[in-house]
Amino acid sequence: MIPQGSKNSRRKPDSTDKLTDGLFSGVLAIFIETGVSRKRLQVWQRRFEDLGGTILTAAANLLGRVDQIIILAAHEAALSKGINFDRLGSCPNLNFVQFRWVEECLKDGTLLSYEPFLLSASQDEHILSTDDSRLDAQSGPQSDQLYVTPALAIVPDGDLRACSEVVNEKRYDEVSEECTIDTKFKAICEDDMPDYNKHISRPLLELSEIYSDVLADEWRSLTYRKVANKLDRLPYQILSADEVKNIQGIGKSMVDKIKEILCTGQLQKLFNLKASSQASIIVGGSYRRGNATCGDIDLLITHPDGHSHKGLLGRLVTKLEEAQFLITCPNPFTENITHKVNTYMGICKLPQYTHHRRIDIKIYPKQAYAFALVYFTGNDVLNRRIRYLAKKKGYKLSDQGLFLRVGDNKTGMASEVSIPCETEEEVFQKLGLPYPEPHERNW
Ligand SMILES: Nc1ccn([C@H]2C[C@H](O)[C@@H](COP(=O)(O)OP(=O)(O)OP(=O)(O)O)O2)c(=O)n1
Numbered sequence: 001m002i003p004q005g006s007k008n009s010r011r012k013p014d015s016t017d018k019l020t021d022g023l024f025s026g027v028l029a030i031f032i033e034t035g036v037s038r039k040r041l042q043v044w045q046r047r048f049e050d051l052g053g054t055i056l057t058a059a060a061n062l063l064g065r066v067d068q069i070i071i072l073a074a075h076e077a078a079l080s081k082g083i084n085f086d087r088l089g090s091c092p093n094l095n096f097v098q099f100r101w102v103e104e105c106l107k108d109g110t111l112l113s114y115e116p117f118l119l120s121a122s123q124d125e126h127i128l129s130t131d132d133s134r135l136d137a138q139s140g141p142q143s144d145q146l147y148v149t150p151a152l153a154i155v156p157d158g159d160l161r162a163c164s165e166v167v168n169e170k171r172y173d174e175v176s177e178e179c180t181i182d183t184k185f186k187a188i189c190e191d192d193m194p195d196y197n198k199h200i201s202r203p204l205l206e207l208s209e210i211y212s213d214v215l216a217d218e219w220r221s222l223t224y225r226k227v228a229n230k231l232d233r234l235p236y237q238i239l240s241a242d243e244v245k246n247i248q249g250i251g252k253s254m255v256d257k258i259k260e261i262l263c264t265g266q267l268q269k270l271f272n273l274k275a276s277s278q279a280s281i282i283v284g285g286s287y288r289r290g291n292a293t294c295g296d297i298d299l300l301i302t303h304p305d306g307h308s309h310k311g312l313l314g315r316l317v318t319k320l321e322e323a324q325f326l327i328t329c330p331n332p333f334t335e336n337i338t339h340k341v342n343t344y345m346g347i348c349k350l351p352q353y354t355h356h357r358r359i360d361i362k363i364y365p366k367q368a369y370a371f372a373l374v375y376f377t378g379n380d381v382l383n384r385r386i387r388y389l390a391k392k393k394g395y396k397l398s399d400q401g402l403f404l405r406v407g408d409n410k411t412g413m414a415s416e417v418s419i420p421c422e423t424e425e426e427v428f429q430k431l432g433l434p435y436p437e438p439h440e441r442n443w
Pocket residue numbers: 284285286287293294295296297298375376377378379380381383384
């Protein structure tokens with residue numbers, strides 16, 4: 001539970017306080033579906049969440065966990081549906097507010113006071129339990145039966161008469177003493193919300209990034225990012241996976257992942273993806289041969305799953321440009337469609353250095369990687385020799401593979417399918433050569 005007054009710099013919004021992105025940031029709400037069209041409800045809910053609000057289900061068990069929550073409903077009668085007041089009962093700032101408040105906030109671009117939009121309700125279980133025959137959702141609660149308890153602070157100062165028809169006079173004083181507009185807004189606006197759930201949201205965000213940057217699965221990436229954002233906005237700490245079931249838009253498989261993070265402190269799926277993804281990267285050329293100086297950087301990349309290398313170069317280059325490592329060139333890509341090799345040829349610079357360096361990044365499919373490694377490790381003299389040797393043996397050797405020549409050697413025609421080699425050792429073996437370590441390839 002968030003102790004009252006433990007948060008610093010909470011502000012009371014005023015009409016000049018224009019908020020946009022985080023308009024509903026830190027606001028926990030339960031939307032009561034009764035008495036409003038599903039479409040309208042969905043529009044409000046989407047806008048509310050997009051602007052930072054968190055929607056909980058009516059079944060949310062928040063006993064002792066939150067100090068501020070609003071119940072949004074079309075009208076007072078709708079409040080009788082589906083709210084478990086036992087579970088919300090210890091929330092000191094529980095407000096019942098018309099949907100119109102959301103609409104007006106959106107129109108105004110500011111977080112408006114609840115005051116003009118407050119609904120009267122009772123948490124008395126005898127009156128508001130869903131199966132209570134005394135409540136009629138169509139005609140609304142009978143006025144003489146509805147009253148407010150101090151814990152349910154819904155009546156604003158100076159507005160006591162407005163509710164006089166439905167509020168038991170005897171309880172009025174208690175209510176007004178405890179409830180002021182200030183307390184209602186106390187927890188809503190926060191300049192710097194503590195990171196209650198970063199330990200859960202961080203691994204989910206990492207998953208989102210891997211899905212987007214490495215696996216090009218934007219849909220999954222978005223799903224994880226959305227859930228991580230929802231958790232970041234919560235003004236309380238999630239202690240059990242059961243609690244996230246009550247947050248709108250978090251499905252069973254996500255609940256399972258959150259449960260795993262809470263129980264084990266990590267996420268096996270993330271661990272596996274990290275272990276298998278950004279691919280296999282080797283710096284080739286003179287660097288790999290161990291030369292003291294290098295003319296450029298030759299990066300060779302593949303992905304072990306055989307297909308995730310596709311589209312990787314674009315995403316990688318974008319990231320490295322964003323990191324200001326790669327210097328954008330006017331036309332940096334050359335794509336060899338026939339052989340499915342992606343090449344970036346450009347310039348790079350580390351932030352702390354003044355010198356720029358030439359860099360080539362080449363991405364190969366897994367089945368060609370061993371041949372590419374041999375070729376781009378070089379040196380060029382060795383390459384010419386082994387190409388010549390391969391030709392004499394009836395093959396054509398390139399960075400793409402080892403192809404059996406067809407017809408007579410002069411035509412240069414070769415099979416389209418390479419002899420499979422997974423490692424450089426195998427390439428040299430197929431050519432009948434002993435394997436030279438990279439540093440032994442300076443011919
Ligand atoms: N005409 C060429 C050019 C290159 N290569 C192969 C062998 C090279 O070792 C490798 C990388 O090319 P580089 O031009 O980057 O050469 P190095 O990395 O060997 O040397 P440097 O330090 O000059 O970059 O590609 C080749 O076989 N024939």
